[in-house]
Amino acid sequence: MKTLFENRPDAGRSLALGVLVAVGVLALPIGSAAAAQDDPAQALGLKVYQQSCAECHGDDGEGSEIDYPHPLHGDKTLDGLTTYIDEKMPPGFEHEVTGEDAEAVARYVYDAFYSEIARARNAPARIELARLTVDQYRNSVSDLIAGFRGRGQWGDERGLKGEYYTDRGFRRDRKKIERIDPELNFDFGIGVPDGDTENFDKRNQFSARWEGSLMPPESGTYEFVVWTEHAVRLYVNDDRNPLIDGWVQSGDDLERRASIPLLAGRPYRIRLEFSKAYQGVRKDDDEPEIPASIRLSWVPPRRAEEVIPSRHLSPEWAPPVFVVTTPFPPDDRSVGYERGTTISAAWAQASTDAAIETAAYVVDHLDDLAKVKDDDPEREIKLRDFAASFVERAFRRPLDPEQRDLYVDRQFDTSPDAETAIKRVVLLALKSPRFLYHEIDPELDPYAVASRVSYALWDSLPDEPLLKAAAEARLETREQVAEQARRMLDDPRARAKVLDFFRKWLKVDAIPDLAKDPEHYDDFTPEVVSDLRTSLELFLEGVIWDSDSADFRRLLLDEPLLLNGRLAAFYGADLPEDSPFAPVVEGVGERAGLLSHPYLMANFAYTNDSSPIFRGVFLARNVLGTRLRPPQEAFTPLAPDLHPDLTTRERTALQTSPESCMACHSLINPLGFALEHYDAVGRFRAEDNGKPIDASGLYKTRDGETATFEGVRELAEFLAESDEVADAFVERLFQHQIKQPIRAFGVETLPELRDAFVSNDYNIQTLLVEIVAESALTPRQSADLASTGE
The missing domain is CATH 1.10.760.10 (Cytochrome c-like domain)
Structure with a gap:
């Protein structure tokens, strides 16, 4: 029909x-x-x-x-x-x-x-043939290379391993102190580490080396900053070539900066070398010595500069990570999540350029990756085996004899040398649809299931345990898939992808600037904004990865606000100035999880005032899952000066009072009004324009019932028990993880996942496992029939 x-x-x-x-x-x-x-x-x-x-x-x-x-x-x-x-x-x-x-x-x-x-x-929804998204491409290539080196471990210990020496070099016999330093922010003054004058010479000459690994909170370009009066070298993701080289001190430039792209979910090797030599002591005894200090900071994406916190550092060693730097055009997000359903000329060219970049890297590091020396008499045989392994890992399944002949043997047989053959192999593999399309196999075979599991959780290739499970026919049942999913959730790559979902769900994934009107909020500095983002993400991670419950409702109901000393001073809490992040209840007004978090309140606000409309639209669309049409014409809020006696609520009600507006604003406004206790920077307030805040609101449910609430706590309690909220959350999480419409997996998929979510006490980790188990075992060739229930 x-x-x-x-x-x-x-x-x-x-x-x-x-x-x-x-x-x-x-x-x-x-x-x-x-x-x-x-x-x-x-x-x-x-x-x-x-x-x-x-x-x-x-x-x-x-x-x-x-x-x-x-x-x-x-x-x-x-x-x-x-x-x-x-x-x-x-x-x-x-x-x-x-x-x-x-x-x-x-x-x-x-x-x-x-x-x-x-x-x-x-109009049956279909599981669409989709190429790798940009994130999936970069992650896949990075993990493909890492498969030949191993991955760094991210244990429980935090900080970097520090070694302190009594001379300007790093001779083993001169090492006097070995310890774990949580952060690198030291002021040694004119003395030596720990005041250990007995073990250090009278000229106070010493050197130090810190090493381990770091974990970036999100993918992007990171600027590293080293501040010191003395010689310094910083290595990041490269043991040979320093990212910052200030070993020869020149002039009075005490600060050095350099940037590097990093992918989230992967530990990166880091080493910082420092030397306070004779230059640190004046020859004239009447002149003071030059003090010794060192600070290691970074500027993560969308944040201000900060000393690298210990939670992002580990004393564990990590091998180099390959990161594709080729720029790609952005993926389509018109349906609310990133997907790879279109191929433009720009994307095709970018994938070619990235393949060339990867091939050059493989050849430059061939001895390291293939574990073979130039003078090895069996070099070509070993390189052919390496090339076959490379293609198998790229295709996420074993090669049959015809494929090995096409992708490997022919390239070696027709190339002038092994390096050229390797380049050809890499280019053929990375331009093949078998790499670029991870849903290309319609049959429900174990390797296709493994690929679906790994891309659902990691946006990347299956690891060795998952491929072994596929080879041993241990991915045939829902419980077998769930077992692998639970294992893989412990990997930092899973945590990175899930946190990326929450950034997108909360509309904070690409905030360019949260600057406010300096006449009203001159102390709302970039550092405060950066701390607020950290506060939000620490709260999310604390709930999502809670080993006891991971209860979604806590995201809406938890009362404490995570603040450090700087944020506490801004929001009226009583914490020491140098306090690390800690949960605070007193002094910050009534709070309810994400709904009143200052970072979100500031994001969904104007530069000098709150915005019930921005906040209401967010609650309607993202939290309740309501579909809203865009305004019929450009919308400009009424200036407070036009109605100086009105509150923000009253001005909003006045501007949206026409019948053409109220078709949507009868839903939007009452939701946003419940958050009026929070100003443009998320501070709690009892009055607006000299009048008591009216934070009453209502919502008419899909069943036709009217729910009323007064303020954020009652709103949070309503939302935490709402099936509409559970439905919306399940659908958005499914589509972020799977990159396909949930209806394409059958009309019962959403209600069944929602019911399981509720029956498991809203456990987010359990929901992730259920999503993977549900989607991985759905045959792709009959997805259109599944969506109609046939």
Whole structure:
């Protein structure tokens, strides 16, 4: 049966709603009107629809260009839709469709094209053939190379291993102190480490070396900063070539900076060498000695400079990590999550350039990666085996004889030398669809399952234990997949991907600037903003990776706010100035997890005032999963000077009072009003413009019930128990992890995952395992049938 979605492919792309606030997209199959004639109740609904609705919404619910250009679909229950039509429709003539007529037309609309089942029937979602996203490409290539070196371990101990010597070199017999230093921020003055004058010479000459590894909190470019009066060298991800080389001191430049790209979820080798030599002592006894100090800082993406915290440092050794630096065009995020469903000329060229970059790196490090010397008599044989292993790991499965001949043997047989052959092998492998498309295998074989598991959790290749499980037929049942998923959740790569989801879910993944009006908030500095981001991420990690519960509801309900000394001073808490991050309840006003976190409140606000609209839209779309259409015209908030006696709430209500605005703002505003106790930087306030804050709000659920709340605590309690919130969270997490629409895995997938989530006490880790187990074992070739329940 042909559908309007097939005839009008643009219809299925709209994410906006019609005048029915929660009613929106996708269409009715041709012929359903005729089918309704066989059922008297449906026939009445069709008649009412044609008389009172079709003029605006189209004969088949597809929308009309002039009145409501958005096809009807939504997620209200049948009762909720009936109540809404009875009270609100049609606009301006609400009394015309009520009672029995409202019930009949609601049932017709619901069954024909509105409900989830109707949409799945009319326009089945499909598991789409998708290339690797940019993150998946970079992670895969990095881990492909790491497979020949091993991966660094990230243990429980924090800090770097420090060794202190009594001369300017690093002779073993001159080493006097060995310890773990949590951070590198020392002021030795004119003396020596720990004041150990007995073991250090009278000229106070000494050197120190710190080494271990560091874990970046997110992928991006990091600027490293070393400050010292003396000789220094910093190595990051490279033991031979220093990132910063200040071993020869020149002039008065005490600060040195350099940048490097890093991928999250991987430990990177780091070594800092420091030497206080004779230059640290004046020859004239009347002149003071030059003091010795050293500080190692970094500037992570979207943050201010800070001394590298101990939580990002480990004394464990880590091998070098290859990071592709070739720029890629961004992935499509139009559906709310990144996906690789399109290939542009720019992306094709970028993948070629990245393959060339990788091939050059492999050849430059061939002895290290292939574990073979130039003078080895079996060098070519070993290089062929290395090349075969490289292709197998890239393709995520063993090679058959024909593939080995094509990708390996022919390249060696026709190349002038082994290095050229290796380059050809790498280029062929990384440009092959078997590497670029990890969903290319329609059959449900164990290696395809392994690939789905690893990309779901790591956005990268399967590791050796997962491939071994595939080879031994231990990925055939849901529990076998779940067992692997639970193991892989402990890997930092899983934590990095999940934290990336929360940044996107909370709309803080790409905040360019949180600067506020300096006339009102001159102390809201970049350092405060950076600390707020850290506070948010520490809170998220503390809940997500809680070994006892990982309860999602804590994200909404937890009262303590994580503050350090600088944030405590800004938000009115009582902590010492140099205090590390600690949970605070007193002095910061009423709080409720993410809903009132200052970083989010500042993000969803104007430069000099709060914004109930920004906050309400976030709650409606991201937390409750409601589909909102964009404003029909550019929206500029009313300036406070135009209405100097009004509060922010009153100005918002005034500006959005027209009927054309209230179609959406009747939902948005009451949610945002519940957060009015928090100003533009997230400080708690009791008054606005000299008037007591009115933080009352309400929300009409999909069932047609009205929930009311006063302030953030009551709002949080409502949201924490809402099935709509659970549905929205499950769907967004699924789509971030799997990079496919959840409906493509069957109409029962979302409710089943939601029910499991609730029955497991909202455990986020358990939900991740369930998502992986559900998606990995879904046959791709029958996904379109699965989505219709056939």
